Amino acid sequence: MIVTRAQKTGFSLYAGLVLLVFYFPVFCIIVASLSKKRFFSFPYATSDMTLKWYADAASSAQVHDFVGVSLRIAAATAAASVAIGFFSALAYARYRWRGRQTFQRLVLLPLFFPQSVLGLALLMWFNFLDVTTAWWTAAIAHTVWIAPITTLIISIQAYGLDESLEEAARDMGASRWQILRKITFPLLLPGMITATCFAVLLSWGNFALSLFTTGADSALPEWLYARMTSGYQPMVPAVGVLNVILAVLLVLALFSVVHWSNRKARAARPAAH
Amino acid sequence: MNAAAPQPPPEPAAAKKPARELAPALLGLLSASPFGLLMLFGFVAPLLCVVWFGFMPPKTFSLLQAPTLENYRTIFDQTYFKSILWSLGLAGGTVLVLLVICYPLAFAMAKIFRGGAAFVTYAIATSLFVSENIRLFGWVIGFMKKGVVGGTLAAWFDLQIDSLLYNVPVIILGMVYVYLPFMLFPLVLGLKMVPDQVREAAFDLGASRWQVFRRVDLPLSMPGVLIGSLLVFVLSVGAISEAKILGGQKVVTIAADIESEFTYAQNWPLGSAISTLFIALTTVVVFFALGRFDLEKLLGKKPSE
Numbered sequence: 001m002i003v004t005r006a007q008k009t010g011f012s013l014y015a016g017l018v019l020l021v022f023y024f025p026v027f028c029i030i031v032a033s034l035s036k037k038r039f040f041s042f043p044y045a046t047s048d049m050t051l052k053w054y055a056d057a058a059s060s061a062q063v064h065d066f067v068g069v070s071l072r073i074a075a076a077t078a079a080a081s082v083a084i085g086f087f088s089a090l091a092y093a094r095y096r097w098r099g100r101q102t103f104q105r106l107v108l109l110p111l112f113f114p115q116s117v118l119g120l121a122l123l124m125w126f127n128f129l130d131v132t133t134a135w136w137t138a139a140i141a142h143t144v145w146i147a148p149i150t151t152l153i154i155s156i157q158a159y160g161l162d163e164s165l166e167e168a169a170r171d172m173g174a175s176r177w178q179i180l181r182k183i184t185f186p187l188l189l190p191g192m193i194t195a196t197c198f199a200v201l202l203s204w205g206n207f208a209l210s211l212f213t214t215g216a217d218s219a220l221p222e223w224l225y226a227r228m229t230s231g232y233q234p235m236v237p238a239v240g241v242l243n244v245i246l247a248v249l250l251v252l253a254l255f256s257v258v259h260w261s262n263r264k265a266r267a268a269r270p271a272a273h
Numbered sequence: 274m275n276a277a278a279p280q281p282p283p284e285p286a287a288a289k290k291p292a293r294e295l296a297p298a299l300l301g302l303l304s305a306s307p308f309g310l311l312m313l314f315g316f317v318a319p320l321l322c323v324v325w326f327g328f329m330p331p332k333t334f335s336l337l338q339a340p341t342l343e344n345y346r347t348i349f350d351q352t353y354f355k356s357i358l359w360s361l362g363l364a365g366g367t368v369l370v371l372l373v374i375c376y377p378l379a380f381a382m383a384k385i386f387r388g389g390a391a392f393v394t395y396a397i398a399t400s401l402f403v404s405e406n407i408r409l410f411g412w413v414i415g416f417m418k419k420g421v422v423g424g425t426l427a428a429w430f431d432l433q434i435d436s437l438l439y440n441v442p443v444i445i446l447g448m449v450y451v452y453l454p455f456m457l458f459p460l461v462l463g464l465k466m467v468p469d470q471v472r473e474a475a476f477d478l479g480a481s482r483w484q485v486f487r488r489v490d491l492p493l494s495m496p497g498v499l500i501g502s503l504l505v506f507v508l509s510v511g512a513i514s515e516a517k518i519l520g521g522q523k524v525v526t527i528a529a530d531i532e533s534e535f536t537y538a539q540n541w542p543l544g545s546a547i548s549t550l551f552i553a554l555t556t557v558v559v560f561f562a563l564g565r566f567d568l569e570k571l572l573g574k575k576p577s578e
Contacts, residue, residue, distance in 0.1 A: 011381035011386070014377055019393065022450070024412075097302060112555070116511050123535075124545070128322055144312070205404040205405070225406045240410065243404065
């Protein structure tokens with residue numbers, strides 16, 4: 001498409017503006033986390049700047065607890081939803097079977113569903129089963145929501161899967177299991193790594209599902225919510241900033257994985273282009 | 274779909290052909306089964322549980338009683354329809370605002386930017402992974418009395434303003450902000466499906482910019498528009514934090530109603546009945562919209578580059 005210089009400048013300015021507004025809240029949190037005063041007001045003198053709240057957050061036993069719970073939930077969720085997503089991506093994108101179209105719609109259903117209601121429904125279900133809610137019930141709740149996402153991510157890779165490789169292996173006498181382990185799994189691995197990152201990040205930031213399903217354990221977003229709606233602590237913005245930094249680092253890792261797998265794919269198929 | 278099925282294997286394998294024809298069907302079912310079980314246990318069963326609980330007598334906690342319609346009578350007698358209308362209105366407003374904001378940006382990302390598109394994608398996607406509470410809290414700090422905006426205005430222009438929080442536009446701003454990625458990315462995918470040649474042909478035949486937008490861009494990117502609008506609508510209709518953190522007690526949404534039935538009021542059956550109505554409403558919307566497009570087109574087709 002022919003793009004004029006004016007068009008490019010105009011759209012770039014617009015994108016810049018959107019991003020600026022988009023990152024305004026993050027800027028506000030950073031500003032608030034550096035303020036020494038007990039109650040935040042803006043602007044403040046540079047002499048009032050402090051890193052004290054970060055030190056507090058890093059050494060607070062309470063925060064450690066919440067981070068621990070959140071990490072446990074995220075790890076369990078990622079493991080479960082990537083394992084399930086690997087197989088359902090094959091059902092979604094690779095195999096041709098009768099129920100496939102129905103299955104493809106079904107996968108989307110939990111995504112198009114209000115999370116707060118899903119969390120409540122699970123709470124009642126666990127209550128009915130006489131299960132005491134704890135971090136692992138939250139992991140189940142997160143998996144119900146995140147497994148469809150990992151399925152979609154791995155499916156994108158599975159659509160690009162070269163079927164002739166699997167067929168060649170089969171014709172050479174490989175068993176189904178061998179094909180899965182030696183051919184399909186390595187070929188889908190980049191998609192699975194991406195999916196793992198997504199699962200960890202989405203579980204880490206989730207609030208609506210955790211609110212109802214963590215029981216006595218409390219995840220980090222729940223604690224932040226409680227502190228925001230009642231009883232402001234200057235430590236809250238500091239924890240928030242640390243949270244943002246963590247997300248940025250993980251996204252950078254994700255970026256390099258995608259970059260790496262794209263380059264590998266291009267290197268493997270030099271004749272195609 | 275059958276047309277694309279793999280070619281039958283050559284002569285030596287022909288004897289085993291029937292078994293091979295069966296295999297993909299079985300394989301598909303087998304690999305779909307872990308997910309299916311998860312959905313049965315973690316999605317279908319809990320929802321049935323909610324629906325059933327809605328028919329239990331008020332203020333009870335057991336599922337094993339004689340069903341009654343009392344909760345539904347309460348819903349229609351009281352003002353819950355108000356919160357339903359608020360939720361629908363806020364969600365609808367969010368979708369409209371997002372369409373206006375995101376369409377030009379998505380167009381630029383799909384058709385104009387080169388390296389810049391990836392940058393914008395990552396810059397926006399990063400926000401998905403930060404808990405929405407933290408991001409909304411940023412707006413609170415920005416907009417509160419003596420916050421970043423108010424303080425700056427006071428210091429630079431000597432302009433005293435009160436808190437900008439706790440009103441309806443700020444709630445919509447919060448929802449627009451939180452759900453922007455869910456509109457933007459489907460729109461980008463949708464716009465990438467618009468072939469450049471068709472647009473150029475339209476321009477060559479003398480179509481104006483507006484005509485190209487109305488007759489080419491919009492219809493061809495409709496799947497993206499629909500998916501984005503649907504996602505944003507469903508997510509924001511069930512949103513809890515925005516109205517609470519940014520809106521104070523100004524507006525009570527249906528999700529907040531449901532939550533308070535389960536927490537303060539301890540009336541689980543009534544909360545379940547409201548949830549059931551709410552679920553029915555969203556399901557109708559989703560099925561209506563999902564029936565109208567083919568998702569495989571969006572995911573399976575390689576975007577034009």
